[in-house]
Amino acid sequence: MKKILLIFLTLIVAFALIGCKRTEEGKTIVHLWHQMEPEKRPILKKVIEDFEQNNPDIEVVVLAKGTEELRTGYQAAAAFTGGGPELVYGPMDQIGPFEVMKLKNSDESIIKPIEDLYPEELFDKFVDQGLVRYKGHIYQIADRLGNHLALVYNKKLFEEAGLTEPPKTINELIEFGQKLTIDKNADGKIDQWGLVWNYTEPFWYIPFFGGYGGKVFDENNNPVLDTEAAEKAFQLILDMRNKSKIMPPECDYDIADNMFNQGNAAMIINGDWSWNKYIASPHVDFGLARIPYVEETQMWCSPMVSATGYSVNSSAKGEVLEATKRVLEYLTSEEVQEQFVEKFKSIPSLKSLQERPAIANDPVMMMSAKQIEVGQLMPIIPEMRAAWDAMRPALQNVIAGDMTPAEAAEYQQELCEQKIAAMYEGSEEGVEKRTALASTIFTILGIALGLYFTYLLVFKFILALMRKPNSFETQNARFAVIMAVPASVILFGVVIYPFFYNIVLSFSNMNMTNVNSWTIIGFGQYAKVFAEKIFYSVFFKTVVWTVVNVFFHVTLGVFLAVLLNRHLPGKSIIRVLLILPWAVPEYITALTWRGMFMYDTGAINLILHKLGIPAVHWLSGATTAFIASIMTNIWLGVPFMMIIAMGGLQSIPKELYEAAEIDGASAWKKFWSVTVPLLKPVMIPAITLGIVWTFNKLTVIWLVTNGGQPADKSHILVSYVYRAAFNLYRYGYAAAFSMIIFLILVVFSVTFLKKSQVADKA
C-alpha cells in the first residue's frame, strides 16, 4: 500500500510541475485576449512576433475567445479577482458592460480611461470613430471600423437573370429577388433563392428598422421599440418571405452563408467579416452594395456600425502598464493596420490609412464606407443587451406567425423595459440602509450555521472516531474513514467554496453595477423567481425533458445491454459502434443534429420524404424544436446507460439464469425476476445522477435550438436562467434561481433514493 501511495504522490507532483506556467527571466508579460475570427489570427500572430523581435523585453501572450466568452471571462477575471489580461480586444459595445463594473473599494472601472496614457498627438492620428468615448473618457482605441452588414450579390447569377445592377430600393430588391428565385428543374422545390440572410437575429433586423426611421434608444437612453418603424420593418420581412417569396421559409446564419457561398442564392445580407470568403468562393462573382433605400421614408436601410479595438485593464500598473502601452500603440499603428486592411478590406481607423489612394479607391472598401455613411452607431450602453434580448423573441414570433407586427412591436418594447429594470434591480437609492437589518440577521445566521457544522465535525465525527480506540467498530470505522477521506477532501475542497458563495449571492442584490459593493437583502431574489409565471411553465417543461430523456436512456440502454449480453459473433464491433455517440464530443454532434433538422436541407426531412411522410418545420416551431432537442439528447445519452448496464449485468451470476431456466421461466420472466432486481444496485445511482444531469443539461438544448429559438420558447430551467439572468449580469437573481433548481433536485433525489432503498442498504 505504501508503494502505491508513493507512486501516486510522485505522479501528482510530476503533473503539477509539468503544468506550472513558465516565465522567462527579465521579460514583462502582456496578456491580450481577443475575439478575432480564425482567419485573422495568423496575421495577429505574425505582427506580434515582429513586435517581440523588436522589443525583446516584452512577451505578448495572445488568447482567442468567442465574443461572449471574452466578455464574461474578462469580467470574471477583472471585476471578481482584480486580475485578467492587460489588453482586451473586442467590439465597442463591450465598453458599456465593462465600464459599469467597478473594482473593489473604488470608483474605477475595470477598464482604464486611455486619454491620459498617451500624448495628444497620438489621438490626432485617429478618425473620430476610432476613439471610442463613453461617459467622457476614451476607453478603446479601435484598429478597424465597420462590423456592419451590407448587401452582397453574385454578379454571375445577376447576369444569368439579365440584371446588371444591384437593387437600389426595397421595391427593386423584391422585384429582382423574384427574378432570381428560380426552380431550375421544375420539381416544385426552389433551387436558387433571390435573397438569403439570417433573418431571425435582431442584428439583421436593425437595418430595416433603421430604414423606416427607427432608433433603438432615444436621447435619454430609453428604448423606443414600439414604433411604426418597428412594425413596418417586421411586416417587410414577413412579406418578403410569405408574399414575394424571395427568401427561404427557414433560414439561419449557416444556411444563408452556405447557400450564397455555393452559388445557390443571388443575394445575401451579411457582415464585413464574411466578404473575404465570398470573394474567394469559386461560385460567387462578388458584388457589394448598400442595403436598399426605403422609398416610403426616403431613407437608406441603416445597419449597426461599430468600431473594434483595444481596451486596457485597470489593474495594469507600473512597468506592465508601460509595456502594455507600447503593445497597444503598436497594434493600432499604421504598419499593423495596413496588413489587416490589405487582406480583409476592413476600414482602418487611422486618418493616414483612410486617405491612402490604394485604400480609398478600392471598390470593396469604397462601397463598405458608403454603407457605413448611412449606418447607425452601435449603442455602447449595457442596456443594449436587454434590447437585443427583447427584439430577438419579438422578431421570431413575427416570423413564426405567432404575433402580428403590431403586437410584436409592443411586446419588444415591454420586454426591453422589463429587462432593463431587471438589470438594475437592487441598486436603487438607499438600498443599503433598508437592508442593514437583513444583512445583520443573515450574518448572524451564517455564523450560527458555521458553528453548527463545526460542532457536527468535532463531536459527531472526530470524537466518534476517538472513542474506544481498540473496539472492533472504531477500528472498522477508522479504516473506512481512511479509505473515504482522500476522495472527500478533493471533492468537498472543490465544491464547498463555490457552493457557499452561491448561497450568499442568492440572498444579495448583486448586479453589474455593484459586483464589489453588494449587500445582503434577504429573500427578495427568491420571491422574484416564484413571482414569475414563466418559471412554472419552464419548470414543467424541464420535468418533461428530464423524464422523457432518462426514460429512453435507461430503457434503450438496458435493452441494448441485454441484447449484447450473450455470445454473438461481431459483438465487440457492434459495441464500439453503439458507444460512438458518447465518444464524439457533443458540441459537434449536437450541431450536426441541428443541421439534420433543417427544413430544406436536413437529413431527417430527406428521410421522411423518402418514406412518404411530409416534411416538418422542426426548428421553427416551439414544440418541434423541443422534440428535436429531446431526440438529440436521447441519442447522446443512451450509450452511457448502456455501458453502465453492461457492467451491471456482469454482477449477475449466470447460475441464476440457469436456475430460472430449469424452472421453465420465459425470457420475459427471467428479465423481470432476475435481471431487473439484480441490476438495481448499479443502475439506481446512475439513474439518479442521470436525472440530475439531464435536468441541468444546458449544452444540447442551447446548441440544437440556437439559444432557445424560436422566441425563447424552447427553454428548460438552466437555459432560461442563462438567458434571462446571467446574460444580463443579474448575479443575485441567477444565484437564487440556481438555488431553487438545486433544492428541487435535492428534494427529488432524497425521495427517489428512499423509495428505491439504495442509500439505506448497509
Place this chain on the structure above:
Amino acid sequence: MNKTRHWYQYVIIYSILLLFVAISIFPILRVFTISLRPGDNLLNTSLRIIPEDATCANYVQLFTEKPFLTWIKNSLLVTLAVTIIGVALSSTAGYAFSRYKFPGRKSGLLALLVTQMFPATMLLLPLYIMISKLGLVNSFLGLIVMYSASALPFCIWLMKGYYDTIPPSLEESAKVDGAGKFYAFWKIILPLASPALVITALFSFMAAWNEYVVAAQVLWYEDMFTIPLGLKSLQGNMTTQWGMYAAGALIISVPVIIVFLVLSKWLVSGLTLGSVKG
C-alpha cells in the same frame, strides 16, 4: 444456454442491433462527411457520405498548422491523471461506503449526490475566483483537481453499488484466514469489481477528455490548451472552420474508442455463485 436458441432469433437480434447501430453512427458519418469537404461548410444537402470533392486537407492542416500534437499531449496528461485519481479514490471510498459503518457515512453518501445538483454554469464564476486565489490559473493541477472532483461522485456511487452486489461473505472468509482489511479489499474484492472499475475509468477519462468550459477559464496560453479547448479555438463568432473542427472532433474520439476497446476486456466479471459458496 445457446441450446434452445434458433437461427431466427439471431436474425431478429442482429436486425435490431443493426438498426440501432445505423441510428448511432448516422450523425457521426455526417461529421465525417463535413471533415472531408474542403472549405468551411457545416451543412450537407445530400445524403452522400464521401463527398465528390473529398479531401484530407483538413486533417493535414490540423497537424501542420495547429499545435495539435501539443494539445493531445496536454490532454493526455490531464486525462490520465484524472483517470488514475478517479479510479484510485473512488474504488477505495466506494468500498468504505459499501461495507463499513462510520460516522458521516449516510450524510457523506448523500452529500456526494448533492454536489452534482447545482447547475454547473452557475458554479463557474466562484470556481474561477477560487482557482485564481489559490494561484492555480495556468496550471494543470487546478484542472486535474476540478475534473477529478466532477468525476468522483458518480464513480463512488457506482463502485459502491457494484460492491453491494458482491457478497460480503467473500472478505469475511479471507479475514477469518487472518488477512488484513486492506488485503481482503485489494486481493479479493477489487478483482471481482473489474467491470465497475472499467466504467469508472471510462467515466473519469471522459470527464476530463471532453471538457472545455472550465479549461477555457483557467488556461491562458495556447500551448497549454487541451484538445477540446484547441478545437473550440477553431470556432469563430461568425466564421468557423467547420471542416477542421469536424476532423478534430473525430480525432478526439479515437483515444476514447481505444480506451474502451482496451478496457472492455475487463468488462467481464469472474463473479459466479460458485465463488460465494467457496
